[in-house]
Amino acid sequence: MIRLRRSRIGWRRRMNGNKIRIPSLVRRLRSSSSGYLHYVRARDQCQPLASLLSLHYRRTQCLERNIFGAWNRQLDMSRRLHALLVSHYRLSDGIASSSYSEGMGKNSQSNNKLLSEKRRPRTAQHHATIVDSKEHKLNKHHHDQDSTSKLKAEFETARLCFENMPSTLKDLPKMDPNGIYANHNLRLDGIRVYGFDYDYTLAHYTPDLQTLIYDLAKEHLVKEHRYPESCLQFEYNSDFPIRGLYYDKKKGYLLKLDFFHSVEPGGCYFGRRKVEQEEIEAVYGGKRISAEHMPNLVALMDLFCLSEVCLISDVIHHFVDTKIDFDASYVYEDVKKSIDFVHRSGLLHRRILEEPAKYLVKSQGVVRLLRSLKDYGKRLFLLTNSPFPFVDGGMRFMFEDDSASAEKWRDLFDVVIALADKPNFYTSERPFRHYDTEKDVLAFSKVDSFEKHSVYYHGCLKQFLEITEWKGPEVLYFGDHLYSDLRGPAKAGWRTAAIIRELEREIRTQNEDAYRFHQAKYHIMQELLGKYHGLPMTNPQDDEQKELLLSLRNARREARLAMKLMFNKNFGSTFLTDTGKESAFSYNVQRYADVYTSKLENFLQLPVEAWLYTPFDVKILPHHVKVSPKDFSGSPPRTRRPSSASS
Structure with a gap:
């Protein structure tokens, strides 16, 4: 029966009435001239203790709760004791640590055999240890050189691959610049109400x-x-x-x-x-x-x-x-x-x-989308920070090709709210005011309901939900500003859609073979650098290792710069950093937008009752294609489900 109990100086072991203090055992081994007799005695005495510590390491229920309070300290002591026994015995007798491991728990006959080996002349044994140590260092040096040479050969092979673009890169799936990408699953058949911002959403x-x-x-x-x-x-x-x-x-x-x-x-x-x-x-x-x-x-x-x-x-x-x-x-x-x-x-x-033609982009797709939603029985509302006369002028310009609808664009919307003061609209309790479009003044009467063909100023989300009785999950709001337009609705329980005009150009650039080629080169250099830092290095580094490290870093920097210049020469991509990681802007898109796309009319390609799913292999944003170093191999390309949403 073995029991551990805690004392003032540390942990003790009780077995057959004998006490062994672990700190004192360590001191005896350190101060011993030969150390072997103490080793033999400690080996037999510590075998049950090692077994107990093994149970303790697995945190079984056999030990009492107070033992777990000293978990880290006791485990550290056991590791130190094991290392001290092995190192002391190896240095004193020139026996490999495996002899110690194999000798643990054997009978007294094996102990006598070890004792007879101890009586051999010490000088010759010590000399053999020194020679073996020198040979080990020499072999280790040659092994380090071989590892460096292998990595250098791998780097040269990769450089040869860079001379010709592999067909697997060209066969990678192309992302749709006009696609709709989902950060969170969204069922459009559950959306009854569609809300829109004006600037850079309805109007571009x-x-x-x-x-x-x-x-x-x-x-x-x-x-x-x-x-x-x-x-x-x-x-x-x-x-x-x-x-x-x-x-x-x-x-x-x-x-x-x-x-x-x-x-x-x-x-x-x-x-x-x-x-x-x-x-x-x-x-x-x-x-x-x-x-x-x-x-x-x-x-x-x-x-x-x-x-x-x-x-x-x-x-x-x-x-x-x-x-x-x-x-x-x-x-x-x-x-x-x-x-x-x-x-x-x-x-x-x-x-x-x-000069509306100089500054506004007319889109008949937006007009068709609004009409299709209205014809399908959806409720529409406009919520913008811009004043109504400005919004009215822009909407008339977009609808002017249809003379019958230019004057009646408000018929498509159940509620029109201007000067909403977003994002304060979502947190304040500011009341709504009725806006007289003929006199350009605000009425003084209290707003208890929203009337058709009317325009309202100011207001707040709380009163908006009380009047309309629209529930959060059945409302989908479109906006371009991640903070002012989408952060408030997302926290209020609305579903959100981000309109990001740069997305179309970004995806077209990422679809180019040249970009994917540089992206694959970057990932290969990154992988080789990881292997380099995992090599056993000489101290100090030799010229071959320094040259290899410099070559790897230069190749990685060239690939990173080439990718950056394909977007913006100063800051690179809006969505990605030079290293291919997502930017802080991407983080906000993922956080506040359930879905996102480049322009509003892209929703025309979807059925009104479509289900939008997050791709199974998405990391952060689903429109990014991850180019792997494996794409440089000759194996057939892996099929990838398109990230764009489908019904």
Whole structure:
């Protein structure tokens, strides 16, 4: 019978009335000149203890609960004891550790055999140990060189494969640029109500709109905020920004973050100057943005932010060049106020309605979709932050090809709400006000119901649900802004659909053979680098190992840069980082959008009662094709179910 109990100095073992203190046993082995007799005695004494510790390691129910309180400490002691016995016996007698393992638990006859081996001359035995040690080091060195040579040969083979694009890459499935992709399963047969935002959802704009916003905002900066008149020379550069960036309003850095809020290499700018990795780590204490800095970051998640990003960067860059002392937070606040003024003053809306053909993209597909939903008996509502006269002018322009419907576009909607002040609409308790479209004034009567052909301002989600009695899961809301449009509805239980205009171009680029070729090269280099770091390295590294590491890193960097330049030369893809990981923008799409697509009219390709499913092999976003290094082999391509939704 073996029992363990806890004492003041540690764990003891009781067997046949004898006590063995583990710490004292260790000291005796360390101080012994030969160590062998103590080893033989300790071997027999520790065999039952080793068995007990094995049971203890498996956490069986045979031990009492108080033993588990010292789990880590007791397990560590057993490992130290085992290592000490093996190392002490090997160094003293030149016997491999396997002899110790095989000798554990044998009878006294085997003990006598070991004792006879102990009586051999020590000098010759010690000399043999030294020779064996030198031979072992020499063999290990040759083994390390062989491993490095094999990896180098594998790298050279991969480089030869890069000269010709494998047919398997060309045979990979192409994703549909106009497809509808599901983050969460969605049954359209359960949707009774469809809601729509206006800007960049029902209405799409030409690139000229960003230039217009930029020019109007910079004029306001100079006239109202007294910025230098040299700022009027700025020009909007559509090639610089992308959606989904973050601006540090305290430090002035423009950042592209990945899924885990790490700064992408080459994805940080101060003004128009690219910031090196060393400066990023010095400012933020590493490449990952900590919780301490997150409150200072402003997410730029909609298309209207592109002109804002460009103007902030141009102002900072100009101030640095002209040596004007400035605070980054002041620049952000001034530019933000100027952008808001352009929108809220009505100046932008008037300019758009003066030349609708220049700024608005007419789409008959949107008109057909609204009519098909209405004909199928669905309820429709419009919820936008824009004022009604601006929305009315844009909808008339889109419906003008059908003269009978241009004046009656409101017949398609059961409820029209303008100046909703999203995202506050979803959390506030602001009441609805009836808007008189003829007199352009708000009525003073209380709104208890929504009347047909009427327009309402302000309001809140709570009152909206009370009046309509529409349940959350039966409402599907479309919007382009992940925060203002979709975060509130998602938390309120509505189903959400994101309209992401960049998606079509991104998918077309990812479908190109050249992009998939560079993506496969990157993954192969990443895999070879993993093998390299798993090699047993010489210390210091020899020239062959250094050369191989440099070649692998250069090849990986070339593939990463080639992929980046196929999207945006400054920030790369909106959805992906240079390393192929999902960006922070992708994280928000996955978090707040049940489904997403490039434009609203893509829903025309689906039956009204379609079921949208998440693909079985999706990682984060279903429109990404994962190119594996195995695609460079000659094996036939693996079939992949398309990510686009189907009925």
